[in-house]
Amino acid sequence: MNNIKEIKNELLNDSYYEIDHSSGLKIFVYPKENYSSAYAVFGTKYGSIDTRFRLEGEKDFICVPEGIAHFLEHKLFESEELDAFARYAKTGASANAYTSFDKTCYLFSCSGNFRQSLEILLDFVSNPYFTPETVQKEQGIIGQEIKMCNDDPGWESLFSLLRAMYHNHPVKIDIAGTVESISHITADLLYSCYETFYNPMNMALAVAGNVTVEQVLSVADKILKPKASKKIERSFEPEPETVVQDTITRKLSVAMPIFAIGYKENIKTPERTLKEALESAILLDIIAGKTSNLYEELISEGLVNTTFDTEYFEGYGYSAHIFTGESTNYEKVRERINGEIMRVKKEGVSREEFDRIKKKHYGSFIMNFNDIDSIANDLVGEYFSGCGLFERLSVLESITAEDIDARLRNAINIENSSMSVIM
Amino acid sequence: MSVSAYKEIAKGVKLLCVNSEKFKTNCIKIDFYLPISRHFAAQNVLSSLMGHTSKRYNTFKTFNGKVESLYGADFYSDIATVGEKVRLCFSMELPDDRFSLDGSKISEDAVDFLIDIIKNPNCENGCFDSEFTAREIRFTLENIEAEKNDKRAYALSRLRQLMCSGEPYGIDREKLENDIKELDGEKLFSAYEDMMKSSTVVITACGSLNGDMLTAKFTDFMNSVKDRAPERLETVFVEKADKIRYFNEQMEVNQAKLVIGLRTGMKNSDDNYFAYRVMTDIFGGGPYSRLFMNVREKMSLCYYCGARLLREKGIMFVQSGIEEENYRQALDEILNQLDIMKNGEFTNEDFESSISALADAFRGVGDSPVSVCTFMASQAFDGELIDGEEYAEKLSKVTREQVIECAKKVTVDSVYLLSGEAEDDE
Numbered sequence: 001m002n003n004i005k006e007i008k009n010e011l012l013n014d015s016y017y018e019i020d021h022s023s024g025l026k027i028f029v030y031p032k033e034n035y036s037s038a039y040a041v042f043g044t045k046y047g048s049i050d051t052r053f054r055l056e057g058e059k060d061f062i063c064v065p066e067g068i069a070h071f072l073e074h075k076l077f078e079s080e081e082l083d084a085f086a087r088y089a090k091t092g093a094s095a096n097a098y099t100s101f102d103k104t105c106y107l108f109s110c111s112g113n114f115r116q117s118l119e120i121l122l123d124f125v126s127n128p129y130f131t132p133e134t135v136q137k138e139q140g141i142i143g144q145e146i147k148m149c150n151d152d153p154g155w156e157s158l159f160s161l162l163r164a165m166y167h168n169h170p171v172k173i174d175i176a177g178t179v180e181s182i183s184h185i186t187a188d189l190l191y192s193c194y195e196t197f198y199n200p201m202n203m204a205l206a207v208a209g210n211v212t213v214e215q216v217l218s219v220a221d222k223i224l225k226p227k228a229s230k231k232i233e234r235s236f237e238p239e240p241e242t243v244v245q246d247t248i249t250r251k252l253s254v255a256m257p258i259f260a261i262g263y264k265e266n267i268k269t270p271e272r273t274l275k276e277a278l279e280s281a282i283l284l285d286i287i288a289g290k291t292s293n294l295y296e297e298l299i300s301e302g303l304v305n306t307t308f309d310t311e312y313f314e315g316y317g318y319s320a321h322i323f324t325g326e327s328t329n330y331e332k333v334r335e336r337i338n339g340e341i342m343r344v345k346k347e348g349v350s351r352e353e354f355d356r357i358k359k360k361h362y363g364s365f366i367m368n369f370n371d372i373d374s375i376a377n378d379l380v381g382e383y384f385s386g387c388g389l390f391e392r393l394s395v396l397e398s399i400t401a402e403d404i405d406a407r408l409r410n411a412i413n414i415e416n417s418s419m420s421v422i423m
Numbered sequence: 424m425s426v427s428a429y430k431e432i433a434k435g436v437k438l439l440c441v442n443s444e445k446f447k448t449n450c451i452k453i454d455f456y457l458p459i460s461r462h463f464a465a466q467n468v469l470s471s472l473m474g475h476t477s478k479r480y481n482t483f484k485t486f487n488g489k490v491e492s493l494y495g496a497d498f499y500s501d502i503a504t505v506g507e508k509v510r511l512c513f514s515m516e517l518p519d520d521r522f523s524l525d526g527s528k529i530s531e532d533a534v535d536f537l538i539d540i541i542k543n544p545n546c547e548n549g550c551f552d553s554e555f556t557a558r559e560i561r562f563t564l565e566n567i568e569a570e571k572n573d574k575r576a577y578a579l580s581r582l583r584q585l586m587c588s589g590e591p592y593g594i595d596r597e598k599l600e601n602d603i604k605e606l607d608g609e610k611l612f613s614a615y616e617d618m619m620k621s622s623t624v625v626i627t628a629c630g631s632l633n634g635d636m637l638t639a640k641f642t643d644f645m646n647s648v649k650d651r652a653p654e655r656l657e658t659v660f661v662e663k664a665d666k667i668r669y670f671n672e673q674m675e676v677n678q679a680k681l682v683i684g685l686r687t688g689m690k691n692s693d694d695n696y697f698a699y700r701v702m703t704d705i706f707g708g709g710p711y712s713r714l715f716m717n718v719r720e721k722m723s724l725c726y727y728c729g730a731r732l733l734r735e736k737g738i739m740f741v742q743s744g745i746e747e748e749n750y751r752q753a754l755d756e757i758l759n760q761l762d763i764m765k766n767g768e769f770t771n772e773d774f775e776s777s778i779s780a781l782a783d784a785f786r787g788v789g790d791s792p793v794s795v796c797t798f799m800a801s802q803a804f805d806g807e808l809i810d811g812e813e814y815a816e817k818l819s820k821v822t823r824e825q826v827i828e829c830a831k832k833v834t835v836d837s838v839y840l841l842s843g844e845a846e847d848d849e
Contacts, residue, residue, distance in 0.1 A: 011522070012447065034445040036811070037787030089711035089772070092779030111786035140723030147678035148726055148744050151574045209790070253675035255568035290487040299483055299558070305565050306475070326565065356491055359524070363494030366518045369447050370791055 002217060009390040012369055016379070016389065017213050023224035024200035028379040028389075029216050030208040032372060036111050038209035039372040040118055042125050043105035043380040046197035048175040049236075049316065050102075055196055056231035064193060065184040066170075067142075067177015070099040072190050074138050075130055076106070084124040093117040101171055102315050103384060104197075109373065114211060115219055122205070122223040128194045130187040143179045153254045153422045154324075161260040161322070164248040164418035168237040171318045201229040206379035208372040236317055241266045242416060249421045257423040259330040261337060263412045265319040272314050274387050275395050278361070279407040280312040280321060285357045286349050286404065287340055288323060294340045303333050321412055330421055338414045345408055354401040365393055428808050429625070432638060433645035435653030436624040437803055440634035441795050447522070449530050449630030450792035451537060451637070452514035454800055455622040458654055459507050459591040464602030465614030467502055470511050471566075472551065472559040472611070474500025477540040481555075486540075493533050494518045506658035506692065506735030507591045511618060513537060516793055519631055530632035538644045544615060551608035551615075563603055567596065571674075574841060578680035579742060582839035585670050586684040590659055592736055621654045625803040629792040656804075660737040662688050664836035673844045679747040680841040682740060683757060688832025689737035693805070696734055697817045698825035702833075703732040704777040705826065706764050707741055711776040713760040713769060718743065724753050739833065747842045754838065764830035767823070774823055782815035 003020040016030035047069050054061045077084040077097070088095045093110035095117075106125050110117050149155050162172040176182075207216050243264050272280075288294050288310050298304045308325035327333050368374050375389075382389050429437035457466070480486035490498045496517035503510050515533055523529050545552055570577050580596070587593030626641055628634070645651075664686045687699055707714040707730025718728040728743035745753045763769055788798045788811035802808050809817070 032445070032790075034443075035790050037790050085710040089709075089776035089780065092776075092783035094709065094780060094784060109787065111783045113783075137723050141719060141726055144678060144724075144744060144746070145726040148575075150677040151744075153572050253571065255571045256565060258572070291484050291491055293484070296482060296484045302558075302561065305562050307569070326569065356488065360491045360495030362524075363496065363518045363522075366447050366522050367495070367497070367516065372790065 004213065007388065007390065009393070011393065012366070012390075014369060019213070019217070021200070021217075021220055021224065023220070023226045024229060025220070025224055026204045026383060027216060027220060028204065028206040028383070029211060029213045030206070030372075030375050030379065031211055032209045035210045035372065037109055037372065038114050038207060038211045039107065039109045039376045040121055040205070040207040041105050041107040041376045041380055042121050042203065042205045043103050043384070044197050044203045045102065045384045046104050046193070046202065047100050047102040048173060049170040050197065050234055051170045051173070052235040053196060054233050054235075056233060061235045062192060064189055065177060066173045066181040067175070068185055068189060068193055069104055070176045071138065071142060071182055071185050072193055073097050073099045073104050073106075074142060075134065075190060076125060076128060078134055079124060079127060079129045084120060087120045087124070088117060091117045091120065095121075099175055101175065103381070105377070105380060107376070111210075115215060118207070118216065118219045119223060122219060125198070126223065128191065128198070130190045132187055135185060135187050135190070139182055139185075142176060142182055146174070146176050146179055146182075149174070149176065153252050153258050156250065156252060157258050157260045157324070157420050157422045160248050160250055160420035160422070161262045161418060164245050164420055165243045165262050165264045165320060166318065167240050167244050169239045169318050170236070171315065196232060199227050199229045200224065202232060204380045204383045206376040208375040208379070239317060243418045245418060247419050247421070249423060252422050254422055256326045256328060257330055257421050258326055259324065259333065259419060259421050261323045261334050261417060261419045262313070262320045263414065263417045265321070265411045266413065266416065267317075267319050270317045271385075272319055274385070274391060275399065275403075276407065276411075277312060277314060278392070278396055279399055279403055280314075280411065282354070282357050282361060282399065283404050283408055284310040284312055284321060285360070286353055287344060288337065289357065291353070291356070294336065298333060298336060303327055303329055303336070319411070330419065334419055341408070341412055341414055349401050349404045351401055354404060358396065358399065361396055365396065429803055430638070432642040433648075434651045435622070436626070436641070436645045438626040438638055438641055439628070439799055439808075440632070440637055441627075441629040441799060442631065442634055443629060443792070443795070444631050446519070446630050446792050448516050448518055448792055449533070449628065449632040450514065450516045450796045451533060451628045451632075452512060452626070452796045452800060453537060453541065454625040454803075455511040455618050456505070456625065456656055457509045457511075457618065457622045458656055459504060459509050459594070462614040462617050463509060463594070464599055465606055465611050466509055466511060466618065467599070468556070468559050468563045468603060468606060469611055469614055469618065470500050470502035471562050472555060473540060473544050474498070474513070475559070476545045476555060478543040478545055479539060481545050489536060493529055493536070494522065496533060504592065504594070506733075508656045508658065508735070513541060514796070530630075531636055534637055534640050538640060542644060546608070546612055546615070549609065549612050551611045553608050556606070556608045556611055560603055560606060564600060567600060574674070574676050574680055575742065575744065578682050578839060578841040579740060581672060581841070582670070582682040582684050582740070582837060585668075585839060586837040590661065592658070619648050620651050623653045623656060625800055627796045627800045627803070629795040658692070658736055660690055661686055662690060662737070662832070664834040667835050668837045670837060670839045672839070672841055674841055676841060676843050678744045679750060679843065681743045681745055681750065681753060682839045683754075683835060684837040684839070685739040685741070686834050686836050687732065687737050687739050687829070688834070689734075692734050692737070694737070695825065695829055698821045698829045699732055699734070701777055701781065701818060701821045702764065702826045702829040703730050703739055704781055705769055705773050706730050706760065706830070708777060709780050711773065711780065713763060713773065714741070714757065717760060718753060718756050722752070722756060724749050724756070728753075728757070750840055750842075758835070761830070761833065761835070765827070765833070767827040771823070774826065778819055778821065781818050785811045785815040785818065787811065788814070
């Protein structure tokens with residue numbers, strides 16, 4: 001039996017359905033009236049940081065090569081007969097996949113033949129097929145993907161920063177691994193990872209757009225079989241509070257130095273709440289957003305250009321407030337950011353700024369509900385973080401200016417930061 | 424979605440509002456089209472300046488503050504070339520009025536804002552403020568220089584310049600940078616006046632905003648611009664390349680970037696367009712395409728290898744990232760696949776996969792206000808306006824024979840390789 005629950009939001013005048021499928025899989029269906037297309041994403045809570053794990057009851061943890069989650073994503077498209085892309089070619093759907101630090105997602109969008117495409121998605125993700133030959137073939141392709149990323153200074157700058165901030169946490173390793181690390185990947189290792197992380201209890205399916213619950217369930221009932229599931233135990237080495245190094249520089253061919261400055265949060269528990277994450281986003285807008293005094297000053301003084309930006313970066317066991325941009329005088333930029341952090345800490349956030357930025361986040365929340373791809377991806381992402389899709393709104397409403405002051409005091413310490421420079 | 428036609432609301436100004444109740448947001452987009460001219464450098468700076476400050480909102484803080492107050496609206500100003508037309512675009516997407524917390528009409532406020540920043544830029548007595556001009560010149564130059572950071576985009580831009588040198592399309596970066604350095608507030612103002620008077624303007628909106636309000640405001644505004652005389656917009660189509668030219672440049676890269684420029688044989692942007700679209704897609708579109716299946720999947724030479732048709736100029740680009748030592752092998756295979764297209768040796772499956780993928784994608788084009796605006800605006804110069812469904816129909820009617828006929832007209836013009844710097848022998 002499938003247990004179905006409707007979740008409504010009055011402001012948006014939208015609903016979605018949360019289904020506990022008989023296979024053990026969590027399924028979300030978000031129908032969109034008068035839409036022509038549909039978007040489906042099938043994800044597993046398994047990403048590049050999951051390098052050491054075991055199933056409950058097993059004796060030893062296994063350690064896998066860096067980049068294997070991403071490698072597995074590539075290989076899952078293959079099967080003994082037609083690969084998934086060749087099957088999608090018959091339905092007209094546009095398919096893709098991505099791997100992040102903490103999840104791997106397979107997706108497609110289509111306007112017609114929805115059921116056939118969903119059948120392909122559920123089927124190929126449920127049926128792995130790896131051989132030494134196909135693994136070897138992929139090493140060439142992924143090797144080129146890695147080299148492509150190595151030519152992207154923004155990407156390289158972020159990973160340099162993560163290596164400067166984190167001693168042990170695997171967030172510092174490149175999502176795709178290295179040409180060397182992926183050379184150790186074998187078909188057997190791929191099967192081990194697959195068996196551990198690709199089970200319904202660790203996965204979710206979300207579909208949005210021109211679809212009904214019945215359509216989705218008719219396919220899910222046909223393809224998905226219950227699977228014995230065991231608890232996954234992940235193992236992370238303890239991460240010291242401090243950063244590894246203050247500054248890290250690398251040479252790449254760039255027009256102007258690219259910097260990333262990260263403030264590592266000293267966390268007592270591995271996961272941040274949705275409230276903390278939203279507070280951090282508001283906080284970063286107040287300190288250095290496009291309407292902040294600091295932004296205006298740095299721009300006017302010629303210290304940065306309009307690429308200057310901020311990001312709250314967090315996941316299981318890591319959390320940092322990051323400032324990025326291009327500058328010939330990055331040391332000065334860092335000084336100024338530190339100064340602004342100290343000023344806001346001392347004076348508190350201004351009520352007017354807080355109100356305006358909160359209103360902006362309210363608007364951004366609404367704007368997310370046009371696009372079926374962001375709806376489906378957010379459904380999976382929020383579920384893996386233990387939240388509901390609409391929760392963001394009530395949490396946002398509950399945040400006060402005092403919460404932001406407290407978040408700043410607790411989460412950003414200018415003594416515990418690193419800077420990476422690509423020059 | 425009901426699509427009528429663009430309405431002429433002033434001389435050379437077309438407006439279309441696609442009303443749809445299904446969205447949470449409204450999108451408004453204003454495009455100014457001009458020929459690539461002596462003002463090109465100034466237009467680059469103007470696009471940046473007008474997207475950052477205006478007379479009323481003359482700091483980043485006040486300008487962005489206004490945008491933020493429109494419930495975190497996404498606002499963009501950018502400049503691009505479409506064939507040999509320059510397009511300066513100002514666009515905004517924001518939550519619909521029904522989400523306003525105090526009952527204010529956010530969409531009307533947004534229209535007023537867009538008109539205000541275009542009508543009243545940050546200038547006085549025929550001259551843009553010198554300090555702001557200098558700052559925006561810096562941003563524009565840094566932005567052009569930063570293209571080097573994205574090796575893939577840089578390689579494409581170099582191929583374009585080398586292949587089309589002598590055509591307005593082949594924009595010379597160095598000349599552009601020098602021209603920008605020579606600018607001042609007065610030159611910028613003269614480019615601004617030229618934009619207001621000589622452009623063809625395309626205004627497109629989508630959502631549940633009030634179309635009458637939008638039309639009335641833009642009609643008033645555009646009719647208040649004196650002496651409008653839109654310039655003719657033409658693009659030269661070079662149908663054929665006589666021989667292949669080879670270029671090799673070096674930079675510090677981990678992966679070599681290969682770009683091939685081809686002349687498609689199109690005589691204008693409507694010449695067999697749908698057949699060319701399908702041909703390009705079978706050759707190097709999705710994962711079912713010849714290039715993906717062979718250069719990537721069979722030969723493991725790359726992560727990406729694809730082809731793109733530039734309808735407005737009648738050219739095609741093929742791009743791939745490879746090991747430098749595999750250059751010859753990759754190039755040979757790409758050209759071999761092109762021959763397969765010309766000889767009609769692609770399979771029926773290749774053909775059908777491409778048609779169904781393209782048609783499927785266009786059928787979904789009406790599912791976001793931004794994609795509706797982009798899709799409609801791209802047809803503003805066409806005789807008829809069609810929706811995604813009709814577009815898909817036209818693609819579905821393309822025959823195998825038409826595809827082969829198009830492929831036969833394709834000639835390779837230029838091959839460009841951006842490779843790593845040779846190591847010193849010492």
